[in-house]
Amino acid sequence: DSGVTQTPKHLITATGQRVTLRCSPRSGDLSVYWYQQSLDQGLQFLIQYYNGEERAKGNILERFSAQQFPDLHSELNLSSLELGDSALYFCASSRTPREAWEQYFGPGTRLTVT
């Protein structure tokens, strides 16, 4: 158990809908990362937050957004969902951005868009 929690574990929704994925980092970790994992693309970095502020962006679509709250939990919002958004979404955390190489991953949320 990495100490990173994610809810829900599974999500099934229809195209065009909006969903929110939630992540709580390990105790003491200030930096949160979101990833998308699919069979064809592998694990792709989406976005990073540090102490409530956006710090780095990866291959995140404009339909997707995230935020980190004062208690350091983070939410990833996915809107206008398409079939191709079906994937595993992982949250990871590290103590600070300087320890980005040492990330601890949550169990993931499996999103299925029908």
Place this chain on the structure above:
Amino acid sequence: QKEVEQDPGPLSVPEGAIVSLNCTYSNSAFQYFMWYRQYSRKGPELLMYTYSSGNKEDGRFTAQVDKSSKYISLFIRDSQPSDSATYLCAGTMNRDDKIIFGKGTRLHILP
């Protein structure tokens, strides 16, 4: 060309054998290299990391980086059925930079 490439496998080896997992990368600015292990339906977990070229050993696992050839390897000695998982190699330029992952190699250790 993807920045980090690895053979997807599956790679099947008998229990007790030495396993060799390999990756190549294209970004010569990478300085930190990691291996993550991912069990089915779980999140990736950091197995080992190395800085620059060289070897690093941790129990049955040895990570090796050759920056001159842009080649990353992970060796598993005395492989166990519990080592069956997908192994992701990764690289990053700096300690605080985003990590670029390979797509992973599926490994099956046969009892």
